[in-house]
Each structure stands twice: as structure tokens, then as C-alpha cells.
Amino acid sequence: MGIFDNFNLDKLKNGLKKTRNKIVNTINEAISGKAVLDDKTLEEIEEILVTSDVGAEIAESIIENVRIKLKSDKDRTNTNVIHTVEDELISILHVNEGKNNSAEILKSKPYVILIVGINGAGKTTTIGKLAHNFRKAGLKVIVGAADTFRAAANEQLEIWAQRAGVEIFQSLKGSDPSSVAFDTVNTALKEKYDVVLIDTAGRLHNKSHLMDELNKIKRVINKVLPNAPNETLLVLDGNTGQNAIVQADEFSKVTDINGLIITKLDGTAKGGVVFQICAKQKIPVKYIGVGEGIDDLQTFNPELFVSAIFEN
Ligand SMILES: Nc1nc2c(ncn2[C@@H]2O[C@H](COP(=O)(O)OP(=O)(O)OP(=O)(O)O)[C@@H](O)[C@H]2O)c(=O)[nH]1
Ligand SMILES: [Mg+2]
Numbered sequence: 001m002g003i004f005d006n007f008n009l010d011k012l013k014n015g016l017k018k019t020r021n022k023i024v025n026t027i028n029e030a031i032s033g034k035a036v037l038d039d040k041t042l043e044e045i046e047e048i049l050v051t052s053d054v055g056a057e058i059a060e061s062i063i064e065n066v067r068i069k070l071k072s073d074k075d076r077t078n079t080n081v082i083h084t085v086e087d088e089l090i091s092i093l094h095v096n097e098g099k100n101n102s103a104e105i106l107k108s109k110p111y112v113i114l115i116v117g118i119n120g121a122g123k124t125t126t127i128g129k130l131a132h133n134f135r136k137a138g139l140k141v142i143v144g145a146a147d148t149f150r151a152a153a154n155e156q157l158e159i160w161a162q163r164a165g166v167e168i169f170q171s172l173k174g175s176d177p178s179s180v181a182f183d184t185v186n187t188a189l190k191e192k193y194d195v196v197l198i199d200t201a202g203r204l205h206n207k208s209h210l211m212d213e214l215n216k217i218k219r220v221i222n223k224v225l226p227n228a229p230n231e232t233l234l235v236l237d238g239n240t241g242q243n244a245i246v247q248a249d250e251f252s253k254v255t256d257i258n259g260l261i262i263t264k265l266d267g268t269a270k271g272g273v274v275f276q277i278c279a280k281q282k283i284p285v286k287y288i289g290v291g292e293g294i295d296d297l298q299t300f301n302p303e304l305f306v307s308a309i310f311e312n
Pocket of ligand 1: 122150267289292296
């Protein structure tokens, strides 16, 4: 168990509705009326997975494994095939399941999490949701407004801090983001906060001065606390499908990323991309966003994720 485990299957099902409709409804159409599934139907299932953003390579390996595991025709009942596909999907997600770092969080006072990503990915909203979850778990939380670039950034984070019932450290627009990060961590250290969440401005991985700025924020925080930032989490918008994979690759080239948060899975039928991200990235997916509300961030769990897509 983590410090907080925000799991809610019904909410997850509801959030993943579009992805679920896309994957399961079409699979059901393909298999309906067939007691056992022939090769052509298996190919159709593969095609459905490909068009649901699961990715061609992964879809191929899943169906290949179905063929290996269910050798004879009589084994290839539609229930067996679907269960095998589900198991394959779960095992893909398991490879990249985030490890439980509760002990570490409780030990490092404060535990500093830096949130990064491109513009509009959902960083500030995710910080609000994370702050809420950590506070609910009984921890003393402060958020740092190190997005000093966008005019309304402070106000937006302030609203989230109020909603979550946590403190905020902010400075004037245009001030140096690393100095805001430095002051936030310093305050947290002096006032014995448990968790620090630092918001940053949206940035594109190919803008080298913005990536340098990110690394400067890290260096400066590290001067206050030797292990900080304890984690740098990259927020990816699930709606962007393939592009999310490119972003994960590019960000990790320029700075260490310890975990991924995939947002806006409620607004898209492209939720299958989570499988692709897990298959292609060495970085664990830690949380997923399934709505705009404060309680709409869930701890990523492979079994639940697949159940939410396949279960009735
Ligand atoms: N439906 C849905 N919307 C989300 C989710 N997460 C964030 N959003 C919405 O996405 C939009 C952008 O979110 P922000 O949190 O402002 O994104 P950001 O990465 O901080 O943006 P910048 O600071 O401009 O780079 C807002 O309208 C959020 O409500 C989610 O999980 N589901
Ligand atoms: Mg923001």
C-alpha cells in the first residue's frame, strides 16, 4: 500500500468509457455469435488493438501469445481468447508499475516532487489533486508556484491549494523559477513540511534554454536538500496519443524523469496509448488523471486499468 492509494473502479470505468467503447465494443462485435475464434477473427482483434492506440508491435505480440497459449481450435473460445488478451495487457502494464515509495516519502522531510511537462498537459491540475491526496493521508503539504511565466499561473495554483487545503509559496510573475523553487523548499524545511510539490511552466523538450532552466531548478533545490528533488514526474496528456511517447523520450534525454502521470484519459478513446507507453518506456506510470475534479487522480494499477476497460 502506498501513502495514499486512490483506486475507484467505478470512477475509472466511467473515466475510461471512450477507450472502453472503442476497444471492447468493437471486439464484441467481431466475436459475437462465434463460439470459437478462427484466425481471421484473431486478426480482426489485432487490428482493433492497433486502431485503439495500443500500437502495432504490441498488438501483434499479444495475438501471437494468444496463438501460443491457446493452441487448438477448441481452446479458442471467445471467453478464453478475451481472458488471454486481458492477461497479456496486464503483463505489459506490470513491467512499468511504479514501486511503492511510502517509506521514502515518510523518511525524507520534506519529500520534494518536481512536476514537468509541455504546455497544457495538466501539471497544475495534477498538483492540486496530488496535494489533496497527500493532505488526506495526513501529511503537511506545500506547493511552490515556480511557473512564473504565465500571467494567471499563480492564481490557478492558489485556487487548487485552497481546494486541497494546503499551503502555497509564490512570488511575482517574471521572477526566477529556480529562486521560487529554492524558497519553497527552504520554507518547507524550516516549517517541517512533509511533502513539497513544485509546479513549473509548460515547456517543449526541444527548447534548450527551457530545459536548462529545468535543470537549474533541480540544481538549486539540491543545494537546500541533498536528495531533492526526490522525484521528477512528467505529466503527459493521454489525448495526444503517439505524441505522448515522443515527449517521454525527449524529456528523459535532457533530464532525469522518475515517473509518468497520464492525464485526460476521460476525454479520449486513445487510452490504449497507456499500454504503448508502458511497453516502450522504462519509466513507471504512477498516476492517471480521469477527470477535472480534485478526486480524479488515481494510483495506476495494471489489473484495475485492464478491468476498467474489459469488465462489464
Ligand atoms: N478531462 C480532464 N481534464 C484535465 C485533466 N487534467 C487536466 N485537465 C484539464 O486540462 C487543462 C490544462 O490543465 P493545467 O493543469 O492548467 O495544465 P498545465 O500543464 O499546468 O498547463 P500550463 O501551465 O499552461 O503548461 C485544464 O482545463 C484542466 O482542467 C484530466 O485528467 N481530465
Ligand atoms: Mg500550469
